[in-house]
Amino acid sequence: MRFSSFRAILAAAALALLAHAAGAIDTEAAFPDPALQARYEHLTNELRCLVCQNQTIADSNASLAGDLRREVKEMIGRGDSDAQIKAFLTARYGDFVLYDPPLSARTMLLWAAPGLLVLLTVGIVVRTVIRRSRQPFEDDETEESA
Amino acid sequence: MWRYFTPAAAFLILGGLFAYALVRIQNGTLDPREIKSPLLGKPAPSFVLPTVANTAVKFDSASLKGRPYVVNVWGTWCPSCRDEHSALLVIARQANIPFIGIDWKDDNALAQQYLAQLGNPFTETVADADGRIAIDWGVYGAPETFLVGADGKVLVKFAGALTEAIWAEKFAPYLQGGG
Numbered sequence: 001m002r003f004s005s006f007r008a009i010l011a012a013a014a015l016a017l018l019a020h021a022a023g024a025i026d027t028e029a030a031f032p033d034p035a036l037q038a039r040y041e042h043l044t045n046e047l048r049c050l051v052c053q054n055q056t057i058a059d060s061n062a063s064l065a066g067d068l069r070r071e072v073k074e075m076i077g078r079g080d081s082d083a084q085i086k087a088f089l090t091a092r093y094g095d096f097v098l099y100d101p102p103l104s105a106r107t108m109l110l111w112a113a114p115g116l117l118v119l120l121t122v123g124i125v126v127r128t129v130i131r132r133s134r135q136p137f138e139d140d141e142t143e144e145s146a
Numbered sequence: 147m148w149r150y151f152t153p154a155a156a157f158l159i160l161g162g163l164f165a166y167a168l169v170r171i172q173n174g175t176l177d178p179r180e181i182k183s184p185l186l187g188k189p190a191p192s193f194v195l196p197t198v199a200n201t202a203v204k205f206d207s208a209s210l211k212g213r214p215y216v217v218n219v220w221g222t223w224c225p226s227c228r229d230e231h232s233a234l235l236v237i238a239r240q241a242n243i244p245f246i247g248i249d250w251k252d253d254n255a256l257a258q259q260y261l262a263q264l265g266n267p268f269t270e271t272v273a274d275a276d277g278r279i280a281i282d283w284g285v286y287g288a289p290e291t292f293l294v295g296a297d298g299k300v301l302v303k304f305a306g307a308l309t310e311a312i313w314a315e316k317f318a319p320y321l322q323g324g325g
Contacts, residue, residue: 050181050286063251064286067277092284094184 025061030073043072043085046099056099183284183303190217190294191282195272198249198257205272207246210294214301214321215244217292218268218308219280222249222256224288230307231264237313238267241321247271250280250288293317 031037044058051062057069068089075085089097101107170176185191194206218234220227238245247268249257254273261271274280283292286305293302301320304312 053179064277064280067251067281071278071281091184092281093286094181094284096181 025059025065026069030069031076036076039082040073040076043076043082044069047072047086047089048097048099050093050097180305181286183300185284185292185300186303187299189298190292190300191279193248193272193274193279193282195248195274195279198247198254198261198271198273201254201273205246205270210244210246211298212296213243214296215246215269215294216241216317217246217248217283217294219248219250219274219283219285219288219290221252221288222260223252224250226307227289228264230289230309231267233307233309233313234267235265236310237308238269241313241318243321244269248279248283249273250285251275251277291317293320295320 029037030040041058045056047057047068049055049057049060049062049065049068051064052060055062055065057065057072059065071088072085075088080088086098095101095104095107101110103111167176167178171178190207192207194204197203197205216238234245245268247270249271252273252275254275257271257273261268283290284303289305289307291302291304291308292300295301302317304316
């Protein structure tokens, strides 16, 4: 029983991965060179389609996403660096176009939030443990004296 | 009693924030989908594009230098553009500054027909057939309307169907006195 449910989970995960791979809209490789193609896939998966705001431009079939894929392809073909391509797009669409926003004064809180949450959680846990570790003794005393 | 204080306070603070955001979305002062344009305060992107009226003739944005103008990005395929069209006609007549229409990824014959049928609010309409100029302007959905100042810098960007009320609130203040 256990084994078969484990296999079911594996199958579901494999399906999800396949679905993700099939999510890319391009039907053929943009570049014959695998290194350039890898850069193209990496970049288009990191850039947000601004029409359907929770999809990357690699996943979206919106007309604008197609135009942005063409732009990325041409810039890679011209020999522009990833940083130049991202700078070109953020100058026009802002940091929102990046799924991986850069660390700046404005995004400070965003980046610090996970650390702050961990600190807060540890603080609460430590406080609770200390308080509880004291409690039984007080309870014992009151029970004995009662 | 005190043990309930923290969860109750957390609930009230979060609930208050949600209610505040929902009310602002409801009355239209907050749009979570709005993306602030990085172009604001920067020089407006230049373009040389064929005109919709005659694709053999090119229009150069350099000819607008030295005076404020409006750029409106639209398309015949865009329902919200049709919605804002009557308001655009009124606003363009009253504002009395150049209104440049960028016909975004459109069929030129359909665009000519559209303007002939619904009226033409634009001083000049250019065809951005492959959408490259729209990318330069950071356009992500038509209609979008920009106001460029006499110094050539982008003053306002508005995404969505323009109305006379929105024009009066967001655009007109920049044009009073000296506009």
